[in-house]
Amino acid sequence: MxxxxxxxxxxxxxxxxxxxxxxxxxxxxxxxxxxxxxxxxxxxxxxxxxxxxxxxxxxxxxxxxxxxxxxxxxxxxxxxxxxxxxxxxxxxxxxxxxxxxxxxxxxxxxxxxxxxxxxxxxxxxxLQPKPSTAWTTQGILSDELLYPLFQQTLYNVRNIALKTECLPPKVFISYAWPLPEHKNENWVKYYIKQLVEDLKSAGVMVYLDEADSRYGYPLQDHINRIKESDTVILIGTPSLKAKYETPANFHMVNDEFTEIIHQSKRLKIIPLLLEGTYESSFPRAITRNRSIEDWSNGDYINHFMLLLQHLYRLPNHLYEPIWRPVLKAYIKNNEEYLLLQTQSTVINSTTLKQSNNLPRWGLFNFLASTPVTEEQAPYLNYTG
Missing domain, CATH: 1.20.120 (Four Helix Bundle (Hemerythrin (Met), subunit A))
Structure with a gap:
């Protein structure tokens, strides 16, 4: 105090x-x-x-x-x-x-x-969250040395976007509060709140349904938020699928999901898996028709970096140099952990759907200025 x-x-x-x-x-x-x-x-x-x-x-x-x-x-x-x-x-x-x-x-x-x-x-x-790789790697950025550098990077991204006349992206994050029987998901809500803070620091306009929808909140206003957004980030957990499949008890989740699918020709839909498997955490409409990003395996800074570039659509020659200082510091401070993360291979969206434990491309690939391809970031494939 x-x-x-x-x-x-x-x-x-x-x-x-x-x-x-x-x-x-x-x-x-x-x-x-x-x-x-x-x-x-x-x-x-x-x-x-x-x-x-x-x-x-x-x-x-x-x-x-x-x-x-x-x-x-x-x-x-x-x-x-x-x-x-x-x-x-x-x-x-x-x-x-x-x-x-x-x-x-x-x-x-x-x-x-x-x-x-x-x-x-x-x-x-x-309510101490269950330790997880995703939760741990996000927490690394709260280090006293890394946090100011990470925040400065987000300021720089926002400034570059403004100079290149990129309007702030409007993002709707759909997250289902964990059911009582899914206590192992408690950490996810803290993870999402930090993700929202980081996106806002980079200038993204974010609407989080879990945080912003209160009791008595008009459902139509909630649906309008989806219509006003450019992108929907769908957080995959077993509670999401369970609530979707029991509309009698959780009609708002079902109505929201229906609206997202209805708007899919206009919206960019980015499903992110944080807990469980593809089949246990997403309704069939997602696993069948959408490429899913697996964020459950950690490497938060790399995932976030690519997501932010996708939202702003900034070219590599402007975007990559902004991240070099914080990535180098991140690697230096966490060399032992990151060595495991860089044993990665490029995977396509079909293979990504079939496995819950596939490796991601590493930070060293990015530092070598390798352009991000559609195969590396499956959600870049989806254009509606």
Whole structure:
């Protein structure tokens, strides 16, 4: 708690400067008005946070509010300034505002990382996830040296995407909360939440049905989220298949899945296996017609890197150099583990469906600047 208070004390924001920098956006344009609302929300939440005398739980909620405002503000600020330059009379103020928001976001990321580590300690005595290769390799990135480097890589990806005029991808993640009899899936929800945070840090707009659908949430609004998305990531677990096959008890899962299949000609559907086997974790409509990515075997950073490139569709010559520093550091810190991961062979989508334990291509292949092929990443095959 003392370390958290020290970080908050150092996280300063010049409210007058920020207010003056956003003045050029005060137009009748709806996007501009939304940006103003986001920045005003940021200012309110920041004031509450630095003056807080609340419990740790309330601090966490306020930090999350600030983080959301920062990311939305940075994305909107960049979008408006790049695509609608006639709204701005002074582009220098735009650059200054972007710098201010980005720097403040990095400071808050340190606070969030500290809170996440504290939360992990608190939960270790209650719902401790079952150890798994996927869970372990994702956790490696929380290392004190790797985490800042990984976050900087995600910032760089977002900036490159903005400079190349790539609009932020809209991703819907479909995840079924584990059934009581599937306690071995408890770790998956923590894994997915971290995946969502990493995607958002890279500028991806993510909607997680498990997190964002509350009791009484209108089903049609939930379905509309799918229609508004560019990509659906379907998380494969035994609970998903069990809920899909018992529509009387879990009609929302069934309706959501039906809508995803109905939209499949327009949507990019990426099934990810995290627990169980292909047959036990996905309905037949997926195992029969879709290539499935096996993330259960670990190697989170490599999987995430390829997924993010697929979402943004960034060319290799721009994308690969961004990842080299963090990949080299990752390999150096985890050489013994990664030697097992690099004993990989290129596999096609047909073979991938038939086995639950096939090796993935390794990080060293990427460092050698080998282009990613459709056979290496089966979900790249699917175009609808």
């Amino acid at each position: 003392a370390k958290l208070e020290q970080l908050l004390a150092k996280t300063e924001i010049n409210l007058e400067q920020l207010d003056s920098l956003i003045q050029p956006f005060k137009t009748s344009n709806s996007d501009s008005q939304y940006l103003l609302e986001v920045v005003e929300s940021l200012i309110r939440n920041h004031k509450r946070l630095v003056k807080q005398s609340s419990s740790t739980t309330n601090i966490k909620l306020m930090v999350r509010d600030v983080e959301f405002s920062l990311r939305q503000g940075a994305l909107l600020h960049n979008y408006l300034s790049d695509s609608n330059q006639h709204f701005l009379e002074n582009m220098r103020s735009c650059d200054q505002a972007i710098t201010l928001l980005t720097d403040l976001e990095k400071k808050y990321n340190k606070i969030l990382h500290l809170l996440k580590r504290d939360k992990g300690k608190e939960e270790s005595n209650s």
